[in-house]
Amino acid sequence: MKKALVIGATGGMGSALVYELIERGIKVIAFARNERKLQRFFGKEELVTIQKGDVFHNLSSSVAGAEVIFHAGALPYDQWQEKQEPFMECIIKAAKENKAKLVVVDNIYAYGRSKGEKVRENDEKSPHTKKGKIRLRLEHLLEESKVPYLLAHFPDFYGPRAENTQIDYLLQSIIKNKKAMFVGNQTIKREYIYTPDGAKALVELALCGEAYGETWNIPGYSGISGDEFLSYIREYTNYQKRVGTATKTMIRLIGIFDRNMKEFIEMFYLNEVPLFLDGTKYEHKIGKIPRTPYKEGIKQTIDYMKREKTGNAS
Numbered sequence: 001m002k003k004a005l006v007i008g009a010t011g012g013m014g015s016a017l018v019y020e021l022i023e024r025g026i027k028v029i030a031f032a033r034n035e036r037k038l039q040r041f042f043g044k045e046e047l048v049t050i051q052k053g054d055v056f057h058n059l060s061s062s063v064a065g066a067e068v069i070f071h072a073g074a075l076p077y078d079q080w081q082e083k084q085e086p087f088m089e090c091i092i093k094a095a096k097e098n099k100a101k102l103v104v105v106d107n108i109y110a111y112g113r114s115k116g117e118k119v120r121e122n123d124e125k126s127p128h129t130k131k132g133k134i135r136l137r138l139e140h141l142l143e144e145s146k147v148p149y150l151l152a153h154f155p156d157f158y159g160p161r162a163e164n165t166q167i168d169y170l171l172q173s174i175i176k177n178k179k180a181m182f183v184g185n186q187t188i189k190r191e192y193i194y195t196p197d198g199a200k201a202l203v204e205l206a207l208c209g210e211a212y213g214e215t216w217n218i219p220g221y222s223g224i225s226g227d228e229f230l231s232y233i234r235e236y237t238n239y240q241k242r243v244g245t246a247t248k249t250m251i252r253l254i255g256i257f258d259r260n261m262k263e264f265i266e267m268f269y270l271n272e273v274p275l276f277l278d279g280t281k282y283e284h285k286i287g288k289i290p291r292t293p294y295k296e297g298i299k300q301t302i303d304y305m306k307r308e309k310t311g312n313a314s
Contacts, residue, residue, distance in 0.1 A: 012162025184271025186226030
């Protein structure tokens with residue numbers, strides 16, 4: 001791979017992918033709607049071509065010789081029902097027209113409820129939520145597309161530039177030394193992935209010809225409870241305030257006034273009975289999954305957020 005295009009290049013995983021690709025000497029077209037962020041993140045990077053764009057309007061004309069399209073774009077929850085399938089169809093169309101391979105960043109929604117065991121790629125996917133069913137339909141669109149593709153399932157993100165995540169919601173308040181809220185029961189273990197780790201693993205997949213035509217699980221470091229997460233944060237920041245718990249009832253009340261929070265309620269089951277990914281297939285066929293310990297990942301994320309706050313982040 002000599003050149004790639006990253007859709008959603010200013011997001012948490014999208015930006016991590018851009019930096020991982022240029023670290024390997026690969027030219028990148030960074031594609032996103034927010035030109036100011038594109039310039040701030042990548043304006044000084046020689047291997048990056050900045051392309052302000054909209055998937056629905058100018059994606060195909062922006063590919064410009066890229067061999068691989070990385071789809072790390074995101075839509076707000078309240079647009080999923082109407083726009084997710086057309087969004088994917090536009091990306092598939094651009095890949096076909098430009099004879100490019102397609103690498104898709106996905107979440108765990110299509111797996112449905114946890115049955116108590118780590119899920120493998122060949123386990124039956126029986127989503128019970130609207131959003132899980134939409135994600136499964138997008139997988140079927142890829143399978144039917146005849147485009148060389150691979151799809152990777154990730155747990156929740158945290159890391160530099162990983163905004164609008166549950167951990168970002170927590171850290172934003174802590175960085176400002178305000179009262180913070182943790183979403184869900186703080187004693188339950190969940191899985192998170194540090195975005196630079198996810199980007200490394202995904203680029204390795206993209207470079208392997210045999211990885212295409214399949215789905216892949218890329219798990220995080222391990223399970224971690226909110227209490228453990230907070231202990232690392234307190235140790236590094238000396239944050240002393242009590243951290244409250246954002247319950248399902250609280251989020252439902254907020255959802256009366258906020259459409260995205262209303263849509264989030266459907267996925268709250270993942271905070272109650274978490275689902276964990278089995279990465280055996282990746283390790284057997286590709287190699288060791290990058291896994292930054294939570295203590296170090298939290299430190300790096302907080303350091304970035306502090307630099308961003310003072311205008312010194314890159």
